[in-house]
Amino acid sequence: MLTAARLGAAALSAALLVGAAAGPALADSPAPTPAAVPDGLYGKSDPTYDGVWRQSLALVALKEAEVTPADSAVGWLTGQQCEDGGWPSYRAAGAACDPKTEDSNATAVAIQALVALGGHQPAVDKGVAWLKANQNADGSWAYNPGSPGDANSTGLAVNALFAARTDPASVAKAGAGSASGTAGAGAGAGKNALEGLARFQLGCAAPADQRGAYAYQPDPATGALAPNTLASAQAALAATGGHLPVATSVRTQTEPKPLACADGSAPATVPHAEAGEAVGAYLTGLLAAGGNHLTLTTPGAAPTPDYTATAWAALALIQGGHPEQASGAVDWLDGQEAAWTKDGTDAGATATLLLVSQADHRAAAELTGKLTALGPAPKATAATPADTGTAKKKHDGFSQYWLIGIGLLVGIGGGLLLSLQRKRNPNL
Structure with a gap:
């Protein structure tokens, strides 16, 4: 079964959406044989579902910490890219690319990692082209191409576009007779990426305490939107115009502004200019009510702390200029380090926590050391000249x-x- 390490993974997101209905199908599926951990990869656990994900997060975090990763670490990530520009979650050495296994989540974080590292523009361009080619007509992205879009995957794709300096408002499914992949590029051009993200956000028609939240997907029968904690946290960074790593000095010294819904004149969807503040207000309320962390609730299971959602909520609040509203969540994550990172052995969790600490300008030398130890020896660190x-x-x-x-x-x-x-x- 997919784990929470793969944020937005198809089976996990479906389980969050429909609850126990997804359980039997996953339980009845034969467990795949664990893949051997290749040289150059951070972490020692089975990389089948999160290899590209955790590698990308680790490379972004280490680059931000002024660590120059080993060539084998960077080469492993670039070697996972398929000829059409997409990335799968993991591809064994020598295995051929299967377009059906390529996914938007892995592609989006890989693009952000290569942008952060620098010097990989051809691979970045191919990855962006893959995202454009696999965008839905409604502006959204699915985990795997050909499926209905979801807020998590759409948010990650928008993050990647921002990182690659591609305006999401200019990216829309090309219409008939056009292959450019940009908005207005022919008859029947679809919605742009920001419009695709907006379709998942609850607006003024929702109860006051739900406004600004994101649904994972609209209800397939009614189109209604139900707030989803993980989807809200994941989409929030894109709504605030951010990407990994979060490195902003903006500080508003105010709380995020909730949607203004004084009368019936409010638009049906939340305008992008207000989206980041609206979801920030929603997340701030959840954090305050939940003891500075978000909670994962699935039918048939006891509520549990959601480390990943809390981390992405903190990143989004900091990106939006609200570090004070994020500080309690960052404190809580710091206190949960051992449990979340499995005492520093979970590369994806360790990298995410390091990214949060860096965004909040906290001392992170110890976390950096732990993450560095989970992969190949780096070429250089902040204290070691690269050219010895x-x-x-x-x-x-x-x-x-x-x-x-x-x-x-x-x-x-x-x-x-x-x-x-x-x-x-x-x-x-």
């Missing part, structure tokens, strides 16, 4: 000049001593 050969040459040059100076001083001193001895004893 250059550093050695500079040191060697200094040493040579130092020795020459000492030799000159010894020579001068010896000459003076000999001169004084000759004056005292002319026979010398």
Whole structure:
């Protein structure tokens, strides 16, 4: 069964949407044989469902910590990309790409990682082209192409577009007779990416305490939207115009503004200009009511703390300029480090927590060390020059000049001593 490590994964998201109905199908499915952990990958657990996900998060977090990852770590991620530009969750070495296994979540985080690392523009361009080609006509993205879109996957795709400096408002499914993939690119062009994200957000028609939340998907029968905690947290970073890593200095010193719904003139969907504040207000309320963390609730199971949703909510609030509203959640996550990261052995959780700490400008050297230890030895760290050969040459040059100076001083001193001895004893 897919785990929460793969945020937005198809089976997990379906379980969150329909509850126990998804359980039997997953339980009856034969468990796949665990894949061997390849060299270059962060973490030692089975990478079948989260290999690209955790690798991408780890590379983003380490780059932000001024750690230069090993070539094998970067090469593993770039080697997972298929010729058409998409990424699967994991592909064994030598295995052919299967378009049916490529997914928008893995592709979106991989794009963000390669943008953060720099120097991988062709791979980034191919990844963005894959997202454009696999966008739904309503502007959304599904986990796997060909399915109805969901808020989690659409949010991640928008994050990737922002990271790649591609305006999401310009990205829409091309109409008939056009293959450009940009808004208005021919008759019948679809909704753009921001419109696709907006279709999942609850507006003024919803009860006051639900406004600004995101649904995972509309109800297939009625089209009604029901707030979903994980979907709201995941989509919120995109609604605030952000991507990984979150590195903003904006501080509004105010709480997020809830939707203004004084009369019946409010639009049917939340305008993008208000989307980030609206979901920020919703998440702030949930965090305050839940003891600074969000909760995962599924039918038939006891409510449990949702580390991942809490982390993404904190990232979104910080991106939106509300670090004070995120600080309690960051404190809570810090206190849950051992449980969430499995004592620093879960690469995806460790990387996510590190990204949150970095966004909130907290000391993160210990977390950085733990994440670094889960993968191949880095080429360099913030305290180690990347070009050790250059550093050695500079040191060697200094040493040579130092020795020459000492030799000159010894020579001068010896000459003076000999001169004084000759004056005292002319026979010398």
